[in-house]
Amino acid sequence: MSKTREMTAPLLEISHLSVMLKKRRDRLKAVDDLSFKVYPGEILGLVGESGAGKSMTGSAILGLIDPPLYISSGEIIFDGNRIDQNASSIRGSKISMIFQDPLVSLNPLRKIGDQLVEAIRTHINMSKAEAFDRAKTLLAEVGIDPRRINAYPHTFSGGMRQRVVIALALAPEPSLIIADEPTTALDVSVQAQILDLLKRLCRERGTSIILITHDMGVIAETTDRVAVLYAGRLAEIGETASVLNSPRHPYTKGLVAATPRIDADSYKKKLFQIPGAMPDLEQIPQGCAFHPRCDFANAQCKIQQPPLFEDRSACWLLKDGSEIS
């Protein structure tokens, strides 16, 4: 799959994106020179700890960056066209968003059918009756009985609501869906169903999905490729299996090792732990942001910010093509 991907044009290309936070007297870099591509029909995971800038990247793509945040540099190219922060038309129809809390996207006072019909007719020229039929099809597709089209959001459970939100996101026939922690508020059994649904939609419709999460398990089970963010910077990007099985960045390595596994005798062992915690925006160290927590850090790491080597990992240890051990 990776070979064919290199030949197809990317659906979304983000290059050198920086988002700044204006905080009283200071200007802080919340997202720092981030570049990555999303190809048609793939699920890209954005993973990182809280404050790594993953949600902010999603917001930047959707044009939801509001003061005190602002985009200081970089460009976002979608489907061959550069989109600036005002191009709401592309964003509404071609890019959809799914949030952690389904109640953010649903109006509690309106029937889900009406909300779906409205979402369809805003973007697609269609009669009301046609739109209503399409709404039923969408509900069936996300696994909700179409007969419930006239129900109100509060009559659904949390997982069912998230399905309605996904149907709503699919209404304008988007080519990209950004899902920001879509299953964090749900129970594990429901989470598994929603992730399966996202995978199926991606496979059947060819919709690309950017899945933002902090959960390495979700990344492992859902995504094709993964981008690991640390302190607003890209640490590592690549095929999910490759990144998780043979991480090239010490942070990814630590993150993978620190994630608990379901294992018969893991209670006898200690987990691997990375010392310290991710720095606040105010205190991002010079050079590689990870160097104070890194066992392999050398003099260069402390001074200079590493570029992305081999389109894979931003770590000075890969400069000469060597491997970390």
Place this chain on the structure above:
Amino acid sequence: MSYVTAHQLTRHFDLSDPWIVRQITGCQKQILTAVDQVSFSIKKGETYALVGESGSGKSTIAQMVSGLLRPSMGSVHIDGHDFHDGGLDAMSLRRMRQRVQMVFQSPYASLNPRWKVGDIILEPIKSFHLLDDTQAQQKRVAELLDQVGLSARDVNKYPHEFSGGQRQRISIARALASQPEMIICDEPTSALDVSVQAQVLNLLKELQREFLLTYLFISHDLAVISTMANTIGVLKNGQLVEEEAASKLLTNPKHDYTKMLLSSAPDIGSIKI
């Protein structure tokens, strides 16, 4: 000999409207059975984990074992003493409380934001009259901070000056300050990031070995539980559907619900090469 024994623990909650409203609307009383005849026991120095989804009653059990909530039926025995025995005098109740402490889910809501860290950790020492000499108290607080991996210089800081993981360490130090024999961990890492979660879980393990602590560990995350528990109890709608040694339950689950939980849990080890 088990240290904690919960016998036929049951808890009902009355969700009915007030009497006058029921008379007008003609509604019946509504009783929710949050926990239904749950029995388990924990050996000294071991970890018993309760896993379940939201609404399974795991937090209600934690509250009953901690002595904060009276069971509707059933009993909790700690080291042979009945925690909810009405006949306990104030002194014995105090002694019981001191033996069982708790570490909470939220690193933000579990520490009083207006108190200095030193005072937060000192409070149980004063309340249980463990040390009365001011200098000895200061020394003890410094020792506790050191045990959870913080610095003795942190005593004069406020909770908001710490990260989530560090706050959880403060919370653990406060629990240790009572010199408990058992700690109830209610989702202690579910609000933490992965790298910090590993630190806190390891710390809990080290402390368990050092002080022979008994843990009741409550979580929805099977991966976390699998790194902590000797024995796992699976809760569904207030009932214990399966209970087994961790190594057996994770490899050879018997109950369908346990199988479903295991197959749904996102696991980083599941990645195919």
Place this chain on the structure above:
Amino acid sequence: MRRFLQSDFFYDFSNTPVAVVSFVVFMVIILAAVFANFIAPNNPFDPASLNLMNGFTPPMQANEFTGEVFLMGTDDQGRDLFSTILYGLRISLFVGIMAVMLAMVMGVTLGLIAGYLGGWLDTLIMRFADIQMTFPSILVAMLIYGVAKGVLPPDLRYEMSIAVLIVSIGLSEWVPFARTVRGSTLVEREKEYITAAKMIGLSKRQIMLLHVLPNVLSPVLVIATITFALAIIAEATLSFLGVGVPTTKPSLGTLIRIGQDFLFSGEWWILLFPALTLLALALSINLFGDWLRDTLNPKLK
């Protein structure tokens, strides 16, 4: 002190002109009242220093009999208005501060009890608050004032009038404190640090005082500023209606009442200057209170 100057709070303050101006105006008025005996040219409460010949002197003009000049003119009895306002401010501010203190102590205590203990105590306190809120607070104050005057022995009435005023204004303003504190208490008591306090066997009283109280006080500060302005206005209103402080020791309200009698005969200054002072005082407190509320709790905006 240096930490305060570098804090976000101070930064926000120094970048909000309204806050700075209202704070400065308020401080000028406070300082003028505190140091009235140094600033004021005369002592208006000393009958010996009064000269009836000076009555009705317009501001900045020489009196036609004595040739004396007064910054803000004089009233009917020849009292220098500027001095009278400074001394009157003292009474207004004193009554305001004491009334707010009373309302605050009462409201916070009742709100804390209602919120933390709940049950019938909560119902009792809050229903009583609801009933009191259906009357305008000035009416409540007048009612309490009237009852107190009736109960007190006649020879004490005169000396106790300021105390009675404070009690009546204080009792009429406790409800907002109680409601806010109860609301915050309901939120705080569910938090885990309260559970932790229960785990180490603290009593309800200890938990309420040591843990809940410090965490419900910040909105109280905001309400206190706004209530302070209300209390000053309430005092002025009561005095204006003639049920407040005695005329021999005039507060701002008393001065406005006296001034009102002469408004249509052309002596406008007797009404204007006390009224402007009251306006500046109430407005500066309110504007500062608004800013404080927005800064301490951005959600209320």
